Amino acid sequence: MKKQLLFLILILFTLKAVAGDGRKQEVDSLLAKSMEFGGKGDLVTYIEMAIKALNLASAVNYDVGKAKSGSYIAEGLITVGLFKEGLKQLDRIETTDFYKNEIFMQSEVHRLRGRAYGGLMLYQQALRELRMQQGLIRKLTGEKQIKSYQFNYENLAVVFQRLGQLDSMQKYTELQLDNLKVFAEKDAAMRYQIVYENLGKLYVQKGELAKAQLYLDKSLALIEKYKIPIVLNTYGVLGSLEEKRGNLKKAAAFYEESLKKKRVAGSRIGIKSSYRELADFYRKNNLDKARADHYEMAFSRLNDSLENENRQVVDQVLNQILQLKDQESETKVSKVATIAILVLVLLVGAISFFIWRTRHNRKALLQKEEALQETESVNRELTEQIGENKFNTLVELAKSNNPEFLTLFTELYPQFIQALKSRDSNLRSTELEFCAMAFLNFSTKNIAEYTFVTVRAVQVRKNRLRKKFDIPSDADFNNWMRGLVDTSEQA
Structure with a gap:
């Protein structure tokens, strides 16, 4: 009888383990689907799939699934502009064992924090996070290291661009180019083309027009050589280059070509920026008031449409996050009874500790106040000096x-x-x-x-x-x- 009972227990444990493995596979499958929707630009479904994966991973205590799904959710939230919500998700990721043991996940959390702080215009915090990411990337190897450096350099270039520090922006854009050299040109043609395009734009801003032409020619050569299907900005940058040179006829042709390429690619955000670009160009140079008015009107209509769509996306994402919080709250409620018992047991000890801590804090506070006064005095003296x-x-x-x-x-x-x-x-x-x-x-x-x-x-x-x-x-x-x-x- 005892042997039969042991055999039944063994079977139950085996079935539970198999079921657990099946649920983990389901989490991995949801994450794969999430990535597919993200690649198509469907951010709402991308986040929805990631939230489902997180709920399931939490239910079966699948640590890897909780960390990965949390990073997907954070990425989606930051992309739609919900930076503070994204930062909260990153805080949750840091509680997982997978984060604590996996350098790549730690690197990704710093990357996402850098993006979020950049979106909040907290640029010094963004730079700090991205530099901390660099320290972790050095410990990675192979393709993970190369891709991580590429995104790190891109994000740093964006932050320095927003700060108006063009030399630093140039440094990190050129580092992107160096980082790509491990790939054959044909295997990374689109990445090369984008970097050349960015360098061209940078040199136009700096007024170094010969260098700008050099890199834009390289971008055009890659577009032609590899028949790159989506070209959003190269022709617009060429337009700004010719405008700086005073070749307004050529500039207008490039700006119009840029709009055409964006329409072919179906990039509505790109089309909107071209409308703005063309309206400003024709009005500023007193070339064609009717065209300027036409593009200004087109810009306003498309901008209103995109803002409305963006609000709908944000509302949908917020609703999903609220549902996630409700589910977390339900889980917490089921633990309240157990916690209440523990609170009663610890209450007497906590009161005793509180009395001791209060006395200790008074002493520490006095010490801190003295140190603070000294620091303020030193800072005032140093500030007065320089x-x-x-x-x-x-x-x-x-x-x-x-x-x-x-x-x-x-x-x-x-x-x-x-x-x-x-x-x-x-x-x-x-x-x-x-x-x-x-x-x-x-x-x-x-x-x-x-x-x-x-x-x-x-x-x-x-x-x-x-x-x-x-x-x-x-x-x-x-x-x-x-x-x-x-x-x-x-x-």
């Missing part, structure tokens, strides 16, 4: 771990750098940068955050510098650094 704008720029460079930080700091505080080098002429740039952050009164935690290392690593480096400069153990490290300038001036 001016608020330069000081703010210096702090932002430090926070984004920008290599230009040390250059600007040396320019603003040459006495401090000279005082350091007089004590040790062989100091490395990383040591100078570290001491500069201490001079600006950054805390150990701040330095660790801005330089992407652990707090422990910062403490170790401080101890090494204490030995190198004979800083007494009872002396405040930051105060000692700031005192160097006074000491050198007295000498």
